[in-house]
Each structure stands twice: as C-alpha cells, then as structure tokens.
Amino acid sequence: MVKPRRVLLVDDEAPLLRLVENFLTRNGYETEAFDQPLDALAHFGADPQRFQLVIADVTMPELSGVELVKRLAELSADVHMLLLSGLPLNVERFPESVRRRLDFLQKPFLPRMLLDSVRQIEERMARNGHASESAC
Amino acid sequence: MSNSRIFLISMALTACAYAQLNTSDTYSGPEVISRGGTNTTGQRAGRLVDFQFWGDLTGIYDSGLNGISVGPNGQVQSVGEEGIEAGGGVVGSRTWSRDFLSLDYTGHIRHYTPNSYFDGSDQLLQLDWRHTISHHVNFELNTIAGETSLSYGQLAFVPIRNADLIGVPQNQLFDNQNYFAETSGEVYWQKTARLSFGVGGVGFLTDYRSSALASMRGAQGRGDAVYRLTRRQKVYLTWQIMQFDYQRAFGYSTMNTAAAGWSMDLGRNWTFETQGGAMYVHTLGLIQRPVDPAIAVIIGRNYTITTSDRTVWVPEGVVRITRRFRRSAVDLGGAMTVSPGNGVYLTSRENNAYLNYSLVGSRRLSLSTMAAYSSLSSVGQQTIGKFESESGGLGATYRIHGNLHGELRYDFYHYTTQGAAYRKNENRVSLGVAYTSGERPLAIW
Numbered sequence: 077m078v079k080p081r082r083v084l085l086v087d088d089e090a091p092l093l094r095l096v097e098n099f100l101t102r103n104g105y106e107t108e109a110f111d112q113p114l115d116a117l118a119h120f121g122a123d124p125q126r127f128q129l130v131i132a133d134v135t136m137p138e139l140s141g142v143e144l145v146k147r148l149a150e151l152s153a154d155v156h157m158l159l160l161s162g163l164p165l166n167v168e169r170f171p172e173s174v175r176r177r178l179d180f181l182q183k184p185f186l187p188r189m190l191l192d193s194v195r196q197i198e199e200r201m202a203r204n205g206h207a208s209e210s211a212c
Numbered sequence: 213m214s215n216s217r218i219f220l221i222s223m224a225l226t227a228c229a230y231a232q233l234n235t236s237d238t239y240s241g242p243e244v245i246s247r248g249g250t251n252t253t254g255q256r257a258g259r260l261v262d263f264q265f266w267g268d269l270t271g272i273y274d275s276g277l278n279g280i281s282v283g284p285n286g287q288v289q290s291v292g293e294e295g296i297e298a299g300g301g302v303v304g305s306r307t308w309s310r311d312f313l314s315l316d317y318t319g320h321i322r323h324y325t326p327n328s329y330f331d332g333s334d335q336l337l338q339l340d341w342r343h344t345i346s347h348h349v350n351f352e353l354n355t356i357a358g359e360t361s362l363s364y365g366q367l368a369f370v371p372i373r374n375a376d377l378i379g380v381p382q383n384q385l386f387d388n389q390n391y392f393a394e395t396s397g398e399v400y401w402q403k404t405a406r407l408s409f410g411v412g413g414v415g416f417l418t419d420y421r422s423s424a425l426a427s428m429r430g431a432q433g434r435g436d437a438v439y440r441l442t443r444r445q446k447v448y449l450t451w452q453i454m455q456f457d458y459q460r461a462f463g464y465s466t467m468n469t470a471a472a473g474w475s476m477d478l479g480r481n482w483t484f485e486t487q488g489g490a491m492y493v494h495t496l497g498l499i500q501r502p503v504d505p506a507i508a509v510i511i512g513r514n515y516t517i518t519t520s521d522r523t524v525w526v527p528e529g530v531v532r533i534t535r536r537f538r539r540s541a542v543d544l545g546g547a548m549t550v551s552p553g554n555g556v557y558l559t560s561r562e563n564n565a566y567l568n569y570s571l572v573g574s575r576r577l578s579l580s581t582m583a584a585y586s587s588l589s590s591v592g593q594q595t596i597g598k599f600e601s602e603s604g605g606l607g608a609t610y611r612i613h614g615n616l617h618g619e620l621r622y623d624f625y626h627y628t629t630q631g632a633a634y635r636k637n638e639n640r641v642s643l644g645v646a647y648t649s650g651e652r653p654l655a656i657w
Binding site for chain 1: 459460516
C-alpha cells in the first residue's frame with residue numbers, strides 16, 4: 077500500500093501548525109512544517125517527489141491555500157492535497173487535474189477527523205497505484 | 213540506675229529504631245521528596261514485610277456507576293450494581309548484599325449481576341529495585357503499572373499516595389477501563405559524606421479504552437543536589453523538565469520546575485518533608501470560545517475553536533508528615549502541582565491533600581483508612597470549570613481461623629465539575645473472606 081509518509085504542512089497560524097505536526101508525527105508520518113506559503117512552495121519545488129501529501133490552510137497572507145495547491149499540482153503530478161478552512165470551499169472551481177487529487181476538511185475538526193481524511197487519501201492513492209500497475 | 217547507663221540504653225534503642233526505619237545498618241538521614249520521599253512499596257503499616265501471598269472473594273455493591281454516555285435528558289446516568297469480586301496479591305521485600313527488591317501486586321476481577329456492563333478488572337504492580345554499583349554510586353528503578361475500571365479504582369491502592377504519581381489515573385470522571393504505567397530510573401552519587409547528586413528520568417502513559425477520552429504519554433528528566441545539614445536534616449535543590457503529550461487530542465505541554473526542599477526526622481518516629489518552587493508551564497491546545505450571538509445566527513454555530521498557546525508560572529509545593537509506630541503508620545500530606553488531568557481535563561493545576569492510616573495488629577486485626585481531597589483547574593488548554601473531588605475509605609481484615617480472614621471495606625468518591633454542573637456520588641461496600649500465606653494478620657491495603 078502506498079502511504080503518504082512524508083507530509084508538507086502549511087499554515088500561517090503557528091500554534092495550530094505545531095499541533096497538527098505533533099499529531100501526525102505521533103501517528104507515524106514524517107512531516108515538514110512551514111508557516112510561510114512561499115517558503116513551502118520553494119521547498120516543495122526543490123524536490124517535488126519528496127512529498128506525497130500536502131496539508132494547507134486556505135486563508136494565508138502572500139499566497140492563499142487555493143493558489144498554493146494549484147502551483148503544487150503543476151510541479152508534481154503525484155502529490156495529493158488536503159485544504160483546511162473554517163469557511164466552506166467549492167472544490168468544483170478547481171481544474172480537473174487538481175480536483176481529483178484534492179480533499180477538503182472544514183475547521184474546526186477533531187484529531188480523529190484529520191486522521192480519517194489522511195487515511196482516506198492513503199487508500200485512494202493505494203487504489204490508484206494498483207490501477208496503474210494493472211494497466212502496465 | 214546511673215545516668216550513664218540510662219544514656220547508653222537510650223542510645224542503643226535509638227540506633228535500633230533507625231536501623232529498622234532504614235532497613236540497613238547505617239542511617240543515612242531522612243528521605244527527600246525529589247527522590248520519591250519515604251517509599252511505601254513492599255510495606256504494610258509502614259514496615260517492610262516478608263513475601264506474603266493472599267487471595268480473596270467478596271460480595272460487592274457499587275452505587276453511582278457511570279459510563280461515558282448520556283440518557284434521553286442529556287445527563288450522565290448513574291446506576292447501582294451488586295456483584296462479586298475475586299482477587300489476590302503478593303507483597304514483600306528482599307535484601308541481598310548489593311540489591312534490594314520490594315514488590316506489591318494486587319489484582320481483582322469483578323462481575324455484576326444482572327447487568328455486566330461495568331464488569332472489569334483492577335491490577336496494580338509496584339516494583340522497586342535498588343542496586344549498589346559501588347561504595348558511592350547507587351541505582352534505583354521504580355515501576356508502577358496496572359489498570360482500573362472504576363473511577364475510584366486508585367482507592368484500592370491505598371499505599372500509594374497522591375503526590376507520588378504522574379501516570380496513575382486519579383480524579384476520574386467515568387467508570388471506564390484505563391491502563392497506566394510509570395517507570396523511573398535514577399543514579400545517585402554520594403560525593404562526600406554530606407553531599408550527593410542524583411540524576412534520572414521517568415516515562416509514563418495512561419490509556420483509556422474509550423476513544424472519547426484523551427490518552428496521554430509523557431516523560432520527565434530530573435536532577436538534584438542533596439546536602440545533609442545534620443544527622444537528621446537534609447536540604448536540596450532540584451530541577452525537572454516534563455512533557456505531557458495527548459494522544460487523541462490536539463495538545464501537549466512542557467513544564468520546567470525548579471524547587472528547593474528540606475526534610476527532617478523528628479525523633480524516632482516522625483519524618484517531615486517539604487518542597488517548594490515554581491513551574492514554568494507551556495501548553496498548546498485547542499479551546500472553545502463563544503461567538504457573538506449576532507455572528508452565531510449568521511454562521512449557525514455559537515462557538516468557535518481556536519488555538520491556545522499559553523505560558524504560565526505555577527507555584528509548586530509538597531508537604532508530607534509521616535509517622536511510623538511499631539504496628540501502624542500515619543501519612544499526612546498535600547501538594548500543589550501540575551497534573552496531566554483525567555482524560556477530560558488535560559494539563560491542569562492540581563491541589564491535593566490526603567491522610568492515610570494503617571495498622572497491622574499483633575494477632576488478628578489489620579486496618580486501613582484514608583481520606584483525600586483533590587482539585588483540577590485547566591492550565592490553558594481548555595475553557596472548563598474547576599473539578600473537585602473528595603474520597604475516602606476504610607478497610608479491615610480479621611483472622612477468623614488459621615489463615616482464613618474476614619474482610620470488610622467501604623469507599624466513597626464524590627466529585628463536582630463547576631463548568632458542567634455535574635456531581636457524582638459513588639459508594640462501594642465489599643464483604644468477604646480472604647486467605648493468606650502469612651502468619652501475621654492479613655494486610656491487603
């Protein structure tokens with residue numbers, strides 16, 4: 077099974093970033109956290125294959141989460157993305173190439189809900205991985 | 213009788229008393245809190261005992277049992293249940309030339325009729341091992357591990373005192389199965405006859421079966437310097453760093469503690485220990501905040517959740533007074549500290565006080581009684597009211613014939629939560645028989 081063992085976290089709210097980082101690390105994920113979206117984008121761009129999953133807040137200065145995931149999708153065809161926001165998000169406005177790799181979790185959420193979302197993404201990645209192998 | 217003869221006899225009696233107190237040939241002064249204080253593992257009525265096995269079978273009645281669920285009115289529901297409980301244990305200690313081992317194990321399983329929802333088990337293992345590495349260096353390993361299924365399960369472990377524990381669940385809100393373990397290892401270096409240094413660490417965990425409660429992992433590192441002022445007095449400085457990490461919640465805490473302490477043996481039987489200092493507590497978590505009613509109408513929610521990143525200074529203090537009689541012991545104490553909470557309350561300021569008395573008679577009777585008060589107030593990870601609890605218990609065994617004993621115990625546990633305006637009154641009565649391998653009156657608690 078393909079697991080997004082390395083996760084890029086992006087949120088300008090540093091305390092929440094540390095909580096999510098601590099929680100995912102405790103649950104077996106390797107995480108790298110950034111509170112500046114442009115820094116995260118530069119880090120991701122240096123080695124796009126390094127991360128299997130990106131978790132980002134929507135409302136951030138300099139670069140919104142919506143814009144961030146669009147740029148990340150251009151840099152990597154494999155990365156999956158999970159956006160977090162306190163406001164509803166219409167995922168239909170994203171292009172198909174981004175939408176099929178994008179999930180959304182509305183704040184506030186319980187730790188279990190975040191973990192469930194990440195695990196659902198894992199399962200989808202595993203299914204897609206198996207499908208690709210079968211096609212080959 | 214001449215004065216010199218009286219003086220010699222009294223000196224000899226004093227020396228005997230100190231030898232008994234410390235179970236070694238040389239009296240090394242009073243214990244200090246930073247090194248665990250006066251240890252109670254393997255003891256009954258304040259005395260170390262030879263290994264003694266026992267088993268018991270009792271009928272029980274519990275009132276006020278509550279699971280983690282609410283009734284149709286939204287209130288936590290309590291029920292009373294009667295049932296049967298069976299258990300056993302072993303207590304004792306042994307000394308070798310370079311090692312000392314003390315053990316205390318208690319285990320019980322219970323079944324209620326006609327409802328089995330609250331069936332469960334309690335187990336507690338305490339194991340202490342001291343090893344003399346060299347003339348000046350000693351190593352000590354202490355372990356406490358077990359499980360409880362009742363909110364006042366710790367009452368069954370009366371020899372443990374509130375202030376000793378980090379990982380042992382106390383102040384529980386619900387009768388839910390939980391598992392706990394706490395292990396510490398320390399090395400002590402006796403640099404001179406008066407000065408010694410200690411360094412060590414503790415790892416602890418509390419796991420709740422219910423996923424609604426926040427399990428916890430934690431660790432502590434600590435060091436101290438102890439100076440023996442006089443034969444009977446010691447002073448010390450200690451520093452600790454500790455972390456609580458909550459497993460099913462977004463939150464963790466880090467605490468740095470600096471404290472000074474003083475301990476003193478008062479005469480043959482009394483020991484006074486005190487410690488005071490300050491804790492620098494950093495908490496990180498999520499808290500609920502109310503939303504302005506007008507905004508709540510728009511967004512359809514009357515609260516929001518935000519991060520809480522808080523640093524506070526908290527006073528820390530411990531006082532203990534212990535008296536060891538020939539067949540009985542009294543422990544009185546209290547503490548202001550920070551605790552990992554109870555699965556609902558996370559990192560909390562805790563104030564507690566306790567009084568324990570135990571007696572092992574010479575022929576038939578053993579007796580143990582305790583009373584305790586505890587309060588929890590969230591340090592910063594929650595907006596939740598104060599929790600206060602009072603608990604107490606009285607247990608006795610009486611030799612009926614040979615190694616067969618009658619056993620009677622009563623415990624109560626009462627708590628209130630200010631924020632949720634929730635109260636609980638839990639009472640337990642148990643009556644049964646017990647069998648022991650020892651010759652002395654059976655002392656279960």
